[in-house]
Amino acid sequence: MLSLAPVSSASAQYAWQHNPDERSLKPGNDISYMAEWQGSFSDGQTPLWLNANKHGLSSLSSVNGYLRGKISRSIDVDSARRWAVGYGVDVVLPLHYTSHAVVQQAYVEGRWLHGTLTIGQKEQSLQLKNNRLSTGSQTLGINARPVPEVKxxxxxxxxxxxxxxWLGLKGHIAYGKLTDSRWERDFTRQQSKYTDGVFYHDKAGYLKIQKPSSRFSAELGLEMGAVFGGTSYLPQRDGSMQIMENSRSFSSFFHALVPGGADVPEQGTFYTNAxxxxxxxxxxxxNYEAPSWRLGVYLDKFFEDSSGMIFMDMNDWDTGTDWQKRKSSRMMIYDFWKDQLIGAELNLKHGRWVKNIVVEYLYTKYQSGPVYHDHTMNLGDDIGGRDEYYNHYIYAGWQHxxxxxxxPLFRSPLYNKDGSINVDNNRFVAFHLGFDGEPAKKLNYRVLATYQRGFGTYSKPFLSPKTNFSILVEGSCLFSHQWKLTAAYGADWGRILGSHSGIQLTLSKSGLFNL
Known part of the structure; x- marks a missing residue:
């Protein structure tokens, strides 16, 4: 989560900046452990908010659960040192999941002064949003399993x-590789598009503007992701399989970092994508911070290609033998105020029964417009609509x-009964409310409620709009010796996800030890 402290303190996030600890590093000290059991029981399939935003550690099966063991050492333990070391191993034995065993996290990381290096797969938090109450980020969310990467x-x-x-900067660059190739092959039964050995890239940068000691601050960010390389398998109508070997060269890694390259399968045609x-x-x-409350309002503007990123596309090309040349600087301008997540978060610093409140509105119907047409030798108009959010014609889309x-309001491929890896509802309007509280010292709760009106996709629209309403009511109680019990009730009503209800029980034990 974001820091709302004045930027003047940003130069002193770590204790070493005040009084550095010169003693030798002890990576075997201050190790935390957690053992956890979870069981979910639903009529039909797991409701949305018992499944979503759990870093992929969930299942749609009516009865599912897991045993989980985790040890980790936080890099923050060494905040008083210029050097810091962290690591973690998180292993899960699931019941009725997509895997018989899950290595949820396995990583090592180090910090020198302000910069960090992480190698492995590690659960990451949302940026600039509430991790417990928001529907999630549109690009770098917390809904899928972490990807092994170097970051x-x-x-x-x-x-x-x-x-x-006045100015603060943070961000990251990461490269990794998806681990779901076997699942894709099994889920599709090789009857629809799937991929193998695909690489992953994401990056983000955030700028914070705040006058020292001011209560106001503004944060601007850009989050980007890409899947590239690997092999794509595209079944044809005649029953054959078209196999596409996508570029794995150094240039493909560079073009993922700086969009503008082309996939090898597209070579030989004029039109090439990032x-x-x-x-x-x-x-x-x-953000505004008062003595007893804090308010943040935010906007998350999603884009699926370079023209969506800059809200415009070149639109006036010549014809005939000069069809590759532009006649003028005429541009097609996209509507900025469509396809956004708009939200507000209120924190009541002294609140007990109600501590945090989040409201969000999502609109994804526009997608640069309903028309897609690349210019040709006979027609110079170029219209880059029908962006098909989270889907792709070569890759399995933005999923893991x-x-x-x-x-997760973009309906995940895991819901598809036909074995296709597509997001079949990416055009929708949604309203969301989340709030939590801590009525007693060791007792807390949260409530989520989401209404969604879906229209399918441009290529496969619903015959009529479908609606869905999803809720979650969850309570947690902390007992002595760091035992914790969480009970949750979730339900869906509607035709997007179906009508289901269920409960989820989680029992965990945590603590610290030294080697």
Missing amino acids: VALPQYWTVPLTHG QGDDLGSWIVRL WGQVMGN
């Missing part, structure tokens, strides 16, 4: 020199192990 980051805002404390499936979000958040890697 370089500035995890906390670093004060830009010579700005008198390397692989490339997408992202512009994010803006405005059947769960979308962004916002």
Whole structure:
């Protein structure tokens, strides 16, 4: 989550900046452990909010659960040192999941001064949104299993020199590889599009603007992701299989970083897309902090290609032998105020029964418009609509192990009964409310309620709009010796996800030890 402290303190996020600890590092100390059991019981399939935004550690089966064991050492343990070391192993034995065993997390990481390096797969938090109450980010969400990757980051805002404390920067760059190739092959039964050995890339940068000691702050961010390389398998109408070997060269990694390259299968045709499936979000958040409350309003503007990123496309091409040349600088401008997640978060600092409130509105129907036409030798008009959010004609889209890697209101492929890896409802309007509280010292709760009106996709629209209403009511109680019991009730009503209800029980034990 974001820091709402004045930027003037951004140059002192770590204790080493005040009084560095010069003693030798002890990576065997301050290790945390957690053992956890969870069981879910539903009529039909698991309701949305008992399944979504759990880093992919969930199942749609009517009866499912797991045993989980985790040990980790937080990099924050060494905040008083210039050097820091962290690591973690998180293993799950599931029942009725997409895998018989899950390595949920396995990573090592280090920090030198402000910069960090992480190697492995690690659950990451949402940026600029509430992790417990929001529907999630549209690009870098918490809905799917973590991807094994190498990640370089500035995890906390670093004060830009010579700005008198007004500007702070943070961000990251990561490369990894998806691990769901076997699942894709089994889920599709090789009867619809699937991929194998696909690489993954994501990056993000955030700028914070705040006058030192001011209660107001503004945060601007850009999050981007891509899947590229690997092999694509595309079944044909005659029963044959078209196999596409996508580029794995160094240039493909560069083009994923700086969109503008082309996939090898597209060579030989004029039209080439950014390397692989490339997408992202512009994010803006405005904050005000009062003595007893804190308010943030935010916008998450999603895009599926480079024209969506800059809200315009070249639109005036010549014809005939000069069809590759532009006649003028005429551009097609997309509607900025469509296809956004708009939200507000209120934190009541002294609240007990109600502590945090989040409201969100999502609109994804536009997708740069309903018309897609690339210019030709005979017609110079170029219209880049029908963006098909989270879907791609070569790749399996923005998903991992059947769960979308962004916002779970885009219906994940795991719901599809026909074995296709597609997001079949990416055009929708939704309203969401979330709130939580802590009525007693060791007792807390949260409530989520979401209404959605879906229209399918441009290529496969619903015959008539479908609606869905989903709720979650969850309570947690902390007992002595760090035992914790969580009970949750979830339900869906409607035709997007169906009508189901269920309960979920989670019992965990956590603590610390030294080697």
